[in-house]
Amino acid sequence: MQPFRRTLRSPLQDHDPQPGAGGFAPHVAPKEGAPAKGLQQHPSALNNDALAPLLSILPGLRLMVGLVIAMVVIFGLYVGRNVLLPLALAALLGFLLDPAVSRLKRWGLPRLLSVVLVVMVAVGGVGAGALYVGSQATVLSAELPTYQNTIRQKLRNLKDYFKGPSVFDGAFKVFNTVETEIALPESGKPKPARAQKVEIQEPAAKPLQKAMDVFAKVGEPIATAGIVFLFVILILLDRSDLQDRLLRLMGRNMHMATDALGEAATRIGQYLRMQLFVNLSYGIPMWLGLWVIGVPGAALWGALAAVMRFVPYIGPMISAVFPLTLAFAVDPGWDLFLWTLALILVLELISNNIIEPWLYGSSTGLSTLSIILAATFWTALWGPVGLILSTPLTVCLLVLGRYIPALGFFEILLGSESVFDPPQKLFQRLLGGNVDEAVDVATRRIDEELPAKPTQQDTARALTRFYDGVAIPALKLAAHNYVNQSTAEHRLRLSVGTAELVEELRDHYPPAKPMQTGAPGTEEGKAGQQADAAPLILCVGLRWDIDVQAAAMAAHALQLYGLPAAHDAEALPVFPRDTDLNAWAGLRAVCICSFHPHPQTKLRQLCKRIRQRWPELGIVVALWNTETQVLDPEAIRSIQADYGVRTIDELALRIQVESGNEQLVQQAVKPEIPADEAKRLKALSKSGVLHAAHLEHYREAAIQACNAFQVPWAYVAWVDKDWVYMPGAVFDSADNQLAQSGMARADALASFVIADGAPLVIEDTQRNPRFARNPHVDSLGVRFYAAAPLRYRRGAVLGALCILDRVPREMSADDLKVLESMAEDLMKSLEDSHGTPASLPVSDPARGKAS
Incomplete structure (x- = not known):
């Protein structure tokens, strides 16, 4: 090893310029009741000693106050469920329908007309589905009497089977003998008189009373549906105003409130859309499978299965009872029943283990245990409708816990992410x-x-x-x-x-x-x-x-x-x-x-x-x-x-x-050459990212990066075999020539992103020997560099989105995630657009001028 370079300094000072900066011995406080030598005890110290007993009970008081507030909130939710339930259902439907309203509004329709059209389509779809299901149920109910003989015969066979000898007959016989002996009266005592049953019959209800009872049972759901319908329209019409009021209600920290509300809307909307896709991916195969097997009313049971999966845990079991019962009643044998049971089990396994994890991903951010506990809590509080609303409501609590420090325990208890990094x-x-x-x-x-x-x-x-x-x-x-x-x-x-x-x-x-x-x-x-x-x-x-x-x-x-x-x-x-x-x-x-x-x-x-x-x-x-x-x-x-x-x-x-x-x-x-370099270069050529039509995209991405991270330089780097292109780079005026021409791959910092396939952060280039002698780093005075990989299809890294600064900086993990997200958005925008092949407006000294 070559000798390290030594730098002489002035004579050594025996003390640190900052008092106590270099001391390693911990500070030892004086014993209680003994003031420091040479110092008089400050009056505020006496006050602190007097307040010490009160300060010690503050954590317990805070816990007690929190429990009281929680009890009051839960009691209010239970008492006000008749008002809160329609409002919660309307908010849920508003999350589901608002994307369609926003899309129509972007197409040029007024918001009122967009709301009317979306609500009419939704109500029409639900009504048409209800009419179809009702007609199928009517046809099926007319056919059910023809299956009575089959049902009766199967029940008789099952009864005879259970009456036959079994391994438990001896145990049952002993148990019955013991029970009879205990029930026998003692000898010499008279038997008690046998009690006579008395049946009290109420007088027959009058027609008016019957009509009132029917109206009471039917009127309440109709009234609730009407209130939900009205709330949905109002929410869709005044979405922006309601959002502003919620932001104002959440406090003066506009950044926190905006992030919290945006995350809640994103998670709930994504959850509802994914739930709809999961239900359709279960209901349609159920319909087709039952139709192939030969179970009557296959379309009805497929629709019921899709709808009932909105009810967590209980819904799939309820929807499976009807086709199984009908298969039991239709076929004199057991083949139809077993095929139906196998179909339901296969669809459940595929849906629970493949489709739901693939579509849901981390859309809710809730742990499995928290989802079960939330379903139990909201069902006990609001009944079956609370079970449907349990996941969206719990997502809201999770988001509040993430952004409001006082409610941080919600994120710890409900979140799926690890509480420890x-x-x-x-x-x-x-x-x-x-x-x-x-x-x-x-x-x-x-x-x-x-x-x-x-x-x-x-x-x-x-x-x-x-x-x-x-x-x-x-x-x-x-x-x-x-x-x-x-x-x-x-x-x-x-x-x-x-x-x-x-x-x-x-x-x-x-x-x-x-x-x-x-x-x-x-x-x-x-x-x-x-x-x-x-x-x-x-x-x-x-x-x-x-x-x-x-x-x-x-x-x-x-x-x-x-x-x-x-x-x-x-x-x-x-x-x-x-x-x-x-x-x-x-x-x-x-x-x-x-x-x-x-x-x-x-x-x-x-x-x-x-x-x-x-x-x-x-x-x-x-x-x-x-x-x-x-x-x-x-x-x-x-x-x-x-x-x-x-x-x-x-x-x-x-x-x-x-x-x-x-x-x-x-x-x-020297950066390494990736093992799949030939495939990467082929993907670079095929991707079309070197087309001049994308130049404006690169310029916008660089400007956004400069503004977001407050840096003077940013650029998109595409790493070719021997050259790195930097189209649309944002540089100081003195560095425009470098931005236009690019640089050799051996000198480009982005080459290390290609080699590692991962983000790169250099807090200070002068401390990093890999870049301290780089000619471009020296000429530009770069001290800070960060880059996120630009990935093409199948994960091939074609380049990097880079930011630079003249001063050393630290980059947090959250900021690095933002840079990676910007790189992903850029690649998505490039894949969605189709430019025509053309040369980039840069020059490569090794290849001559580009047109």
């Missing part, structure tokens, strides 16, 4: 001592990213992504409470568990054989040939146990890349002496890992001692839990270190680039 889940398993579950979490995560036949490089990248994305963030969670909240037992579990986790991962993913570091024939090359005997890169922890475990992870990742690395199982001494550092003879670089938020003072003292003992030793500091400015090159040089990294990926790239091994250098800085 992967780092939190791993941290909890390690904290609880469940090492086996932690290993399962890790291996499952790593194996998901590995291809079918992974190479050593694939394994190294997948494990590095796990360490950077899950393991290191889990240790950061531990670092936040390492002193204040963690007990000795917690720290012991975490330390032992993390060590066992790393050891298990080393067994699952063994290190590669170290490559020779240094150029062949040089002193570095000769030293690299002895890599098996003595490692050249040592990873050490600065102070805490979690620092040591992070060093073990870093060493494992470096070994997977073929680098001769090892780690020290103990943290560095607070003030290392030369005798402590003598064991580092022969090392080329040392990586110091730290989770402390302010390690500058300690690192400055440590690096000074290392420089005095080993002046040519390369020093890399891995600061997992500090602010971005601490990793600035000037700040790193001020503590006499060579480089600062924030991820294991940056560390591996830095060591590879500085190794002096050309193979390792090319492996780090």
Whole structure:
């Protein structure tokens, strides 16, 4: 390995510029009742002590108030069900019909006329379906008497069958004998007189009374239907006004209210549409299957099956009773009944296990248990109609819990998503001592990213992504409470568990054989040939146990890349002496890992001692839990270190680039060619994305990206065999030439998106050796880069949607999802449009000018 470049600094200062910034000892508060020495107790402290008993009961009061509010709301829902039920049904139908109204309005019809047409079509369809079903039921009822003999004969056969001898006859006989003996009266006592039954008959109801009873039974559903019909029309007519009122009611945070209302509408509308498709995919095959089998009224039972599936759980069972009963009554044998039963079972299996998961996906976001509990709750509250409305109403509660902090427990209790993200889940398993579950979490995560036949490089990248994305963030969670909240037992579990986790991962993913570091024939090359005997890169922890475990992870990742690395199982001494550092003879670089938020003072003292003992030793500091400015090159040089990294990926790239091994250098800085490159290039040519007709799409996408992420540059990159096209790029005026001409594939950052097939985020290009020497990055002054892949059919990555900035930035997971969503929308718009073949208005120096 070539010597790391050293930068001399001014004489070392013995104190940190920020008071307490580099201290590692926790602050010890004075004992209760003992004021700090030399200080007088502030009067507000006395007030806080007096309020302490009241503050301690606040959580209990808050819980009690919440329970009282919940009871009042539930009581109000039950008492006001006669008013709330029609309103809820109308809102549900409004979600279902509003897309059709909006479509007609976009076609130029007034909203009133659109509402009238949609409602008339809906009512007409329901009425026609009811008339058809009624006519089928009338025909079927006229034919039922002809099946009486068959039914009677089958029942007799079943009765004779159950009367025959069975294995339980002896048990029944003994039970009957015991029951008779218990019921016999005692000898010598007179038998009680036999009671006579008296039947009370009410006088026959008068015709007027009968008419009133019938009207009471029929009138209530008719009145409810009329109210629902009126509410549906009003909701469709005043949709915008109602939406504004709901937004105003939800508070002054317009962003939160808009997102909540939009998500609720999207989820409920998608759920209803998917439910309709699922029901039709069940009812139509039911109709055709019963017709082929020969069950009378097949169309009636198919329609009933489709409608009853709107009622969760109970509806399918009720709809299956009628065709089974009719098949039992029609056929003297059992063939028709068994074929009907087999048809229903097959359709249920296909619908429940294939169609519903495929169509629903994550449309509701509810867990299976929450759907069952919601169905039980709303049925008990509002009856059968509550069962139909249970899922949409529960979706509304889920969305409210997602956007209103006070109702966040709804998202935890009802949502289908995991309540812990992967780092939190791993941290909890390690904290609880469940090492086996932690290993399962890790291996499952790593194996998901590995291809079918992974190479050593694939394994190294997948494990590095796990360490950077899950393991290191889990240790950061531990670092936040390492002193204040963690007990000795917690720290012991975490330390032992993390060590066992790393050891298990080393067994699952063994290190590669170290490559020779240094150029062949040089002193570095000769030293690299002895890599098996003595490692050249040592990873050490600065102070805490979690620092040591992070060093073990870093060493494992470096070994997977073929680098001769090892780690020290103990943290560095607070003030290392030369005798402590003598064991580092022969090392080329040392990586110091730290989770402390302010390690500058300690690192400055440590690096000074290392420089005095080993002046040519390369020093890399891995600061997992500090602010971005601490990793600035000037700040790193001020503590006499060579480089600062924030991820294991940056560390591996830095060591590879500085190794002096050309193979390792090319492996780090040169993007790989995908295994399916020929198919990808064929898809690029076939897709038509290089047509000039799409230029405006690319320009709009770049402008939207600039506005959404507040960056000065954005562009769409299409990666060809040797060239990257950048049509419609939004650049500063001085960079228009680059935007018009594109660049060679070897220099394009988008080439790494093609190689990995995944989003790419570079928070600071100067810290990443892969891009620090890129000529375009240097000329443009790019410090931040993020890109989302543009996927064609069957997942082929043709290019990337890229954003750039002149200053380092951090990108959250939610922002990255937005960028990926924009890339997906762009590809959908390109696939929906059909441009004519033409050359792009860019020039390729290797191919000449394009027209």
